Every structure is written in structure tokens, then in C-alpha cells.
Amino acid sequence: MKRIRLPTQRASTAQGRRVALQQPLLLSPAAACTAKTPALAPPARRHAGSLSQRPDAKHVSFPGAIKSAFSNTLRFEQPSTYPALATYRAVDQHGVAVDPSFVPDLADDAVVELYRDMLTVSIMDLIMFDAQRQGRLSFYMVSAGEEAVSVATASALEKEDVIFCQYREQGVFRQRGFTLADFMNQLFANRKDPGKGRNMPVHYGSKELNIHTISSPLATQLPQASGAAYALKIQRMQDPSIPPRVVAAYFGEGAASEGDFHAALNIAATRSCPVIFICRNNGYAISTPTLEQYRGDGIASRGLGYGIETIRVDGNDFWAVREATKKARELALQDGGKPVLIEAMTYRVSHHSTSDDSFAYRARVEVEDWKRRDNPIARLRKWMEAKGCWDEAKEKEARESIRREVLKAFSEAEREKKPPIRSMFEDIYEDLTPDLQEQMKALKRQIEQYPDEYDVGEFVEGAGSLGR
């Protein structure tokens, strides 16, 4: 290679340059290689360099697209010419099986239990929504219409699998064993709430159930799920006695617009992470309809774009969701691990949250229409009734007993004290820093000096937890 002759530098400048080169290189290795000094390290080896292209090859061997055939037609791909990805259904809205290969893999009583989980969630939702309206708690979010997505996906996972939720997946918690008391303790932020009264209602979490605590910022859980899945994969490589585990990560179609979603899929694909991304596509992100959220074929098409095995399912079909998740879990554990994407199509029947009035942006009739057309609970019920394992009397009994249990858990949790005030300073760092200790003392002094100004009676130990 011919070296370009550069203008001579003044000695002092040249000196400065040599010094500069000894400093850590801030640019990429590739950029460093273009520098003139031969003393630099050789370029890093590029794997793509081994892809030699034979003279008459029919395929491109560019490092960025190794299977692309040459074409002599100048043509832009039209997304609209591709048919929309099909939506898998095992059972139709009348409760009739439509997939000839579908064989229910659960005994009747197991199906009934999962059905009860869905009912429980929907009854709890009604009561808590009402309770919020009446000022008994500050906030609530229902999952009406999406009960099958959470309960059925969860039912196809193992207890050891690790879960990241968005916030509308109370069915996942319920199916994995979250009790009504667990829900209520969090909702009332009482002393039994593992979140120590710090989080807003519905931000549940459970170590025993392997569900990470819900965080409000959208989509942040998704790259975390990829990383967690990678950790599980490496841990099993290091210790084969550990059972194979996957991570399941839930999110809404709105959250899928965040950069974190794209980062999550891409990194999971490149690092072959055993993670199942489960999108609840319910048509809305607060007021924003999907038409303003994305173009192209939904969230599923994103999965394909990242080279991820993907399925779209009818999210109102309990069995389709369960079958898809079962299969997804198998896939995720194949070939040493890989990501899978499930897009479950549903409809957000209720308001976004208790802070929202959805009739400000969608017509009542649209909602009524959906409710009439399809409902995951009604659909599974029809299937069970046809099977002969459910009837009107059982339905009535189930609804009544669930309601009683919810109300009981409600009043018990509401009566409990709040956690100790000290909890506000804890867990910021592993140990209280000197700064935080001082602040805690200052707060204690303040409360003691102005006892009429603070209500500490609701809290365990009153102001006492702040120190002697």
C-alpha cells in the first residue's frame, strides 16, 4: 500500500501526537486501524472475512446478508403485498374446537381451576375498580378481556421459569399462586406488602413465584428479560443439574414502540436467549389506537424482522394461547436457547386505568360491540359446558364464592397497618448510608417536635421505627 506523504509536522506537535496515541483509544478498533502509525495493533479478525464469494455465485456474500440472491429487477418490497400473518385459533368464539389436531392436554378439573383463575381476576377487577371510584384506594387497573392471555400463558410455564410483567397481567400472578391476600396487601400498601408500601397499586412482585416486581416505565423489562434469560442459559451450561428454564416477558403493543423493545429482541436473537416475548395487543395504548402506534403487520412482523420465531394467536382463545405458549417454551429451549415472540390479539374492554375515561376517545358502541362479539371467559365457559364439566349452577356458585373471598381479603388487608416509616430510607443502598441515617434522625426529630403535624398512627411502630 502506498503511503500518503503528509506535510511535515513541527517537532512539538509530533511529540504531542505520540503521547496522545499512548492514551486509551476512544474510537473503535476499526477506526484505529486507519491511523497512519504502523506501530498500532493489527485489525481485529473479522468473521465475515472468511465468506469468500465464488465468481459465478448466485447469492450475495456480503457480511450483512449472506443468503440474499442476486436480482436483476429493481423493485421495492411492498409491505402491503404480504398477507397479514394468520391468527391461530384452537377454539372459536362458540367454544367449538376448530384446530383438528387440537387435543386438550388438561384434565377437566385442571381446566376448571384455570377458568376459576380467570373468573377470580375479573371479579377482583370489578370490585377493586369500584373501590377506587369510592376512594378506598388510590389507583387500579383492570385486565377485562385479557384474562386468557395471562392465565393461559402462565399455565404453560414452569414454576422455575422467570417472569417479567408490564402491569395488566394479574392472571399470571393468580395462576402461579398469588393469593387474594397477596393482591390486597399490595393494593393497600400495608405492612404485609413485599414492596413495603413504596409502589403504586398493581405493582405486584413475588420472589417465590419468580415474578419480578412490576415497574411503571414501559418496556424497560424487555431487555432485562433477555439478560435474565441469558443468565439462566449460562447457569445451566455451568451446572447441568439445574432444570432448563425460560424467561417470559409481557408487554403491550404500545410499549413495543419503545426503543427497549427493539433492543430486547435484537440482543435476545444475537445472544440466543431462551426468552418468550408475550405481547398483549389490545388495540390501545391509553387513547392511542394501533393505527397511530405502528404501521406494518402488528408486533409479530417485528419478531420476524429480528430473526425470531413468531406466532400470532387469538388472545381470547384460552386454548390457542396455552398451546402457543407450550410450543414456544419448547422452541425457546431448543438449540441451546432462542427467543420466541407471541402476539396475542385481544381488546382492552375497560378504561386504561381508574385515571382514564376511555369514552373521551372511543365510542361506547365500539366497546359494546366487542363485549358482545367475544370474551375469553365466556368462550372457555362454552367449551367447558359443551364438554360437560361446567354448568350454570357451578358458575353461580363459583362467582359467589370468589366474590366472598375477594371481599374478605379486601377488608382484612385494609385493616392492616402500613409498614414502618423507616422503610422509606431502606433498600436505597444495601446499608443505610451515614447521610440517610442523618436524614432519618432529622425526620424523627421533626415528628417529635411537631407531633400534631404528622399522622404516624397508621404505621407500624409509629415514629419509633426511625430510631431510639
Next chain:
Amino acid sequence: MTGRSIRSFSSVMARVQALQSRAVASFQSPQQPHGRLYSTHPPNAKLNLPTDYSTTPLLAHASQTALANPELPPEARNGTTKRMNLFQAVNDALSISLAEDESVMIFGEDVAFGGVFRCTGKLADTYGGDRVFNTPLTEQGIIGFAIGVAAEGMRPVAEIQFADYVYPAFDQLVNEAAKFRYRDGTCGRGVGGMTVRMPCGGVGHGALYHSQSPESLFTHIPGLRVIMPRSPLQAKGLLLAAIRSNDPCIFMEPKILYRAAVEQVPTVPYTLPLSKAEVLKEGTDVTIISYGQPLYKCMAAIREAEEKLGISVELIDLRTIYPWDKTTVFESVRKTGRCMVVHEAMVNAGVGAEIAAAIQEDPDTFFRMEAPVLRVAGWSIHTPLVYEAFNVPDVARIYDNITKILQY
């Protein structure tokens, strides 16, 4: 309770609710009932009472009071006023800017139907979907998009739904918006047309992710102008100034004030000066510097202190938190010799630290000091749900610190 129907259960709840009369700002839609207020103050409280926005001297309850504001231009002072709350004043400013300048655009998550706090209500209908529209749910996308829009000479006003969700856009704000003009040098392009609005602060039940006041993360970034209005009249004038300003502005709206703070607001367009503090109340013994909602608490604490301790306190609203008005602050502190900074955000590396350091660096001010600068701020913790009343500075804590600062 066990065994009752939902209906009878509801009526029990209704009775209980009737007892819980204390009002708090609601989060979003108008029909939301007042949320449950955690750690309410006991009935014997004399200091930590809920702010009475209907009587506070910080709001212009009468038209004449509003029009007497010397910062207003003559056409505003000779005009009329209208009663508005904070979200209506923001809406008014946005509407004026859309009407007067066709390069103004307004976008963000859910802004088309009016936004979750109603700040952009009716704007899409009035000015059309090309200039007022929903974006997909991506804060980095929203701010990057705004930067692009501004770089090509327009005036985007981007909304981040909650200040707590601005972090995905941090790269765009810190590395791009703030540095755009600087790196372009003599090419001369910039993104000064851009304004980013975001609701911030506690409302009583927002917990970790609906309560934050991240202003000091932005005041650390040269190139961004960081503004927080205290009232509807201020919000209208400062927001219009921010939109017209040729520097990228971060406009932080204390969301607890959206409905609670109501005052008479001049109807014509007007701006209020950026990077200019305002002395809200003159005094001789202590200077209190604050911004946003805590100003109301400062005012209550000052009233008590002046009555009980026979002193006089000066209250300053910083308004623009960076670049801030050192002249006004130094002048006041030179006079009083005692200074206290009050803010809701965490005390560590907060705005109070910057002000205290600047005061002790200025010899003419430092040598007049009778006491160290005190900070009354959130503790160095996150914003936890049920403990908010113990975290956010309250009247009693501000009062107590006034008594302390006098002891030196």
C-alpha cells in the same frame, strides 16, 4: 363484610368515603374521584394543612391583581382576564402559539385527545392533525423527532407524559439538543425552537414513577433552559416565552397544580422573562428561594413565622432554574444575610446545592451571611407511595428551618 353483595359493600364504602373529605389533585381524567391520600395529617395540625389555593396570596384571585403585574406588557395590563387553572393556562399558551406561528407543532403520547392531563384539549380539532398529533409510545423518538423538526426551522412543543418517563430521551436531550448549536459552530444551525413540556412532582399517591422532579438532572446540562411555573398566569407567560425562545427549553409543570391552582389570567398573548427570578414577598431577615408547588408551603410557613417570631421573610420564585437569576438572589441574600432553599427533589446534588455554592463563592454575598445556607428538600430517597408526606418538604419542616436559621 363477608357475604355482602357488591352493591351493599359499595354503600358501606360510600359512607366511609364521605368521611374522607380531604381533597387531593387527581391524576388524569376529570371524572376521577379524589384519590386516597396516604399519610394524611391529623386534625390538630396547624402548619401541615392542605394548601388553600382559594385564598393564597400567590394566586391572582381578582382581575385587578392579575393586571397589576408589572412584568406584563401594556396590552395585557389594559386587557381582560379569565379564570383558569394551570392546565387551562398551558392550553391557552399552546393555542396562542399555534395560532400566531405556523411553525409551531405539538405532539407526544395521547396529546390528540387532549392529553392525560387535558393540557392539549381541543388543539387537534382547532389546528388540525398535521400540527397537533399523537406519536408512537417512544420518548427517545419524540425528542429526537422534535430535534429534527427544530433543526429544520420549526418550533416543536413536545410533551413527555410524565417527567418520570423522560429518561429514554436523555441521550437526545443531553447529547443532541443541548449540544446542537455548539457543535454546528459557524454552520449556525440549532434546535432552539424546541420546547419540551412535562408534568412533574408529587400529588400524594404517585409513588416511584409518577412523582419525580428531575429538574437538577437538566440544570446540570449547559444549553438547556429549565423552567418551572408556579401558577396559571406564570405558566402562560413563561410557556409562551419558552416556545418563542431560541434555546431548547425544558418546561416542567407541577401536576398537582393543574386543577388546584386557579387564578385570573390575562387573555391576550404575553411573555414573562426567562432566567429572571421574581421576588414574591419582600422581607428583611431571611430569604427563601424556591420554585413550583413548594412556594405555597413556603408562604404558609412564612406567615406563621412572621406572626410567631416577629420577623420578616423574603420569598423568591426562581422560575427559570437554569440559567438562574443570580443577581436577584444575591441582592436579596446580601440584604437578609440568611438563605434557605426549598425544593421537592432529592437534596443531594440538587438545585439547593448549586445556589448555596454560588452564594458562598460570591464574596459580596458571602461576607454578609449570618448563617449557613439551609436546604429543605426531599430526602435522598426515591419517591415512595405511603411515605410521601414524610418526604416532600412540608410547612412544618420549612417553619422549623426558619427557626433554626435564626438561631445562628
